[in-house]
Amino acid sequence: MRTETPQQRIVRLQNAANAILLHDPSDSFKNLIENNEELFKEFRLVYSTNNLDFEFSHSSLREIEEHCPTLKKYFYGTGILFYSDELYAATKTNGQIQIPIDYSLSLDSNAAERFRVWESGGSLDKEESRFEGLVRFIKEGQGQGFNFDYSFFIIENLLDSMKPENHRPFNTIRALKRFDYLEYEKSSFDIRSPKFSESLEESGKRTIEALHTFHSSKDIKGLLNRRKGLYIILLKAILLREQKVLGLDKQLEMLVEYSLYALGAFAKTEIYFAWKLLKHGKNLRFFDPVSQLGKKSLHRIKGMAWDLYAVRYQEMLVSKSNTGDFFVPFFASFDNRFVELAQACPVRAVIIDDVDQRVMTIYLDEYDFMIDLNQSIKGELQHRIQDPDEKVKRMSKKPVAEDLDKRAAELELILEGIINK
Incomplete structure (x- = not known):
């Protein structure tokens, strides 16, 4: 029987996040857990x-990256540690234990x-x-191979895949589907002459089925709406940056007010990304494409929103697991922007x-972000954000695509006006 109200639980979740914020990264994981056991329950x-605190179940991120440099880790550190009530109790009883990691x-x-x-x-x-290193790692990595998830690519290219003249998304998804049937033998595999046990026709049929499933899924439409929300907040931040008379405090205040208006929510992670741009953008290569506005800016902002959404998407993956108690995501990329993104937005905990x-993500520099945020929002605005009843109400309401498209169009019109001056 539940003894905790939704309001009490969300306050406890925030207090658990605050405990991580206030915990020195150089201090042990054991101290974090044992000093806050009731919060993490x-x-x-x-x-x-x-x-790494070897008393707890852990995984080395450094070893995986060294094995396959094409992979870009989601978390900032060289390793990760895991906690749940069951794991903690087993660790106290038996010492370090092994857990399934997906x-x-x-x-x-x-x-x-x-x-x-x-x-x-x-x-x-x-x-x-x-x-070739990537292919071999997918088939062999961590002893049994890696789960190969190309759903983010499908989501990113979902709208383009509906255009009859654009065959690239379909052909790419078909190739990824066919890769499931790669005939792979470690000692004899030749990257230049791959063999597949599935025909192009069969892979094509599976691709059509996948695209149909994605196009008709309410969950996928919800993910696309979250990406639109991120794009809107990023675009608003770039417009606020152009108002040179505004200081950071006022920019953040206006951004929070706009988030509540446009999204009906305090979009903390999206506002964190915007804060990185507004306060540190000049020093982070990831934001270089939008350092100055021009004819290509809108296209670049949309691309940057997808890159940032990759972080949000991996956050969603962390909260789920198909075979293990915990899910550890990686991204594969052949350019540097995801390295630059990881450096710009280092993830400390989920x-x-x-x-x-x-799910709540805590970034390595989130303490600094929260200080700036708390200085910028006061009075009624602060009450609206912190009130547990308001939090629960906001989380139960999701903006619809039409409203998000309208907000985006309004901001794009303002941006075009600045560019065409």
Whole structure:
């Protein structure tokens, strides 16, 4: 029987996040848990660190990246540690224990389309060696191979796949589907002459079925709406940056007010991304494409929103697991922007509330972000954000696509006006 109200639980979730914020990254994971055991009760925690606490179940991110440099880790540290009530109790009783970890590999468009080129017999040129390393790691990594998840690529290209004249998304997804049937033997595999046990026709049928499933899924439409929300907040932040008379405090205040108006929610993670742009954008290469506005800015902002959404998408993956108690995501990319993104937005921890289905990501520099945020929002605005009843109400309401499209169009019109001055 539930003894905690949704309001009390969401407050406890926030207090657990605050405990991580206030915990020195160089201090031990054991101290974090034992000093806050009541806060973390019934939550799951994935915690990234450069100081692995070997009393707890853990995984080395450094070893995986060294094995396959094409992979870009989601978490900032060299390793990750895991907590749940059951794991903690077993650890106290038996010492360090082994837990099943579900590793997953997502692809950016750049990496996905290399599978299309390769599967169709095209040349990979200078990327051949790195691509072969990726293929071998997918088949062999961590002893049993990695889960190969190309759903992010399908989502990113879902609208383009509906255009009759654009065959690239279909052909790429078909190549990824066919890769499931790659005939792979470690000692004899030749990257230049792959063999598949499935025909192009069969892979094509499975691709059509997948696209139909994605196009008709309410959950996928919800994910696309979340990406639209991220794009709107990013675009609003870039417009606020152009108002040179505004200081950071006022920019953040206006951004929070706009988030409540446009999204009906306090979009903390999206506002965190915007804060990185507004406060640190000049020093982070990831934001270089929008350092100055021009004719290509809108296209670049949309691309940047997809890159940032890759972080949000991996956050969603962390909260789920197909075979293990914990899900550890990686991204495969052949360019540097995801390295730059990881450096710009380093993920320290993810708290998962399976009961109320909430996930909270804590970034390495989130303490600084929260200081700036608290200085910028006061009075009634602060009350609206912190009130537990309001939080629960906001989380139960989701903006519809039409309203998001309208907000985006309004901001795009303002941007075009600035560019065309």
